[in-house]
Amino acid sequence: MRNSSKGSLFIVSAPSGAGKTTLCKELCSKIPNLKHSVSYTTRKPRQGEVNGRDYTFVDEAEFQRMIDRGEFAEWAVVHGNFYGTSRKRLDEMLQRGIDVILDIDVQGAKKIKEVYGDAVCIFIMPPSMDVLKERLKNRKTDPDEVIKSRLDHAIEEIREYKWYNYVIVNNVFEEALRELEAVVTARRLCVDKIDPLWVEKNFLIQGDG
Numbered sequence: 001m002r003n004s005s006k007g008s009l010f011i012v013s014a015p016s017g018a019g020k021t022t023l024c025k026e027l028c029s030k031i032p033n034l035k036h037s038v039s040y041t042t043r044k045p046r047q048g049e050v051n052g053r054d055y056t057f058v059d060e061a062e063f064q065r066m067i068d069r070g071e072f073a074e075w076a077v078v079h080g081n082f083y084g085t086s087r088k089r090l091d092e093m094l095q096r097g098i099d100v101i102l103d104i105d106v107q108g109a110k111k112i113k114e115v116y117g118d119a120v121c122i123f124i125m126p127p128s129m130d131v132l133k134e135r136l137k138n139r140k141t142d143p144d145e146v147i148k149s150r151l152d153h154a155i156e157e158i159r160e161y162k163w164y165n166y167v168i169v170n171n172v173f174e175e176a177l178r179e180l181e182a183v184v185t186a187r188r189l190c191v192d193k194i195d196p197l198w199v200e201k202n203f204l205i206q207g208d209g
Helices: 020-030 060-068 086-094 105-113 129-139 144-158 173-188 198-203
Strands: 009-013 035-036 072-078 079-087 099-103 121-124 165-168
Touching: 009 105, 009 173, 020 035, 020 099, 020 198, 060 072, 060 079, 072 086, 072 105, 072 129, 079 086, 079 105, 099 173, 121 173, 129 144, 144 198, 165 173
Parallel strands: 009 099, 009 121, 035 099, 121 165
Antiparallel strands: 072 079
């Protein structure tokens, strides 16, 4: 029934610490035919992160060579580190009919939207700045000055929420996950995802009798 000629792209953005990456990975484990796009970055892996699963970790020299070769659909410098989305990885998955969820910052989301105009854009909002600050502290991965920088940057990102198609407040994780799943399901049920040949064969072609 589904027109599987091309997958859908979901862009998810949020301030650092709002939980977008955890939501995206959990959703991919729950929904068939939905893959989490792995971005390239020059930052060092955090404890528990695996190269190729969480990010593809490269040094700045290799990242610059990839820029020069035009391999990124978008790239940006965030908190002093380079992040980029491989155009080849995205296109290969979408052309195979796989739905792709991509978690990137606001700057990168706008660049991706210019290339993939039919992408669905979702903003994950923290319940409050106090909660966001507490989450960043509890991660125990950044010094105080970096946390302050992330909080300052969060305000600038939150100003852009109106640019997105959907806003989900990640207060209770399970509720936010259900809402994110609902967005993906709704996109899959759009009329352009229905195979017209299936409709014609099953309903519109009249039998002889």
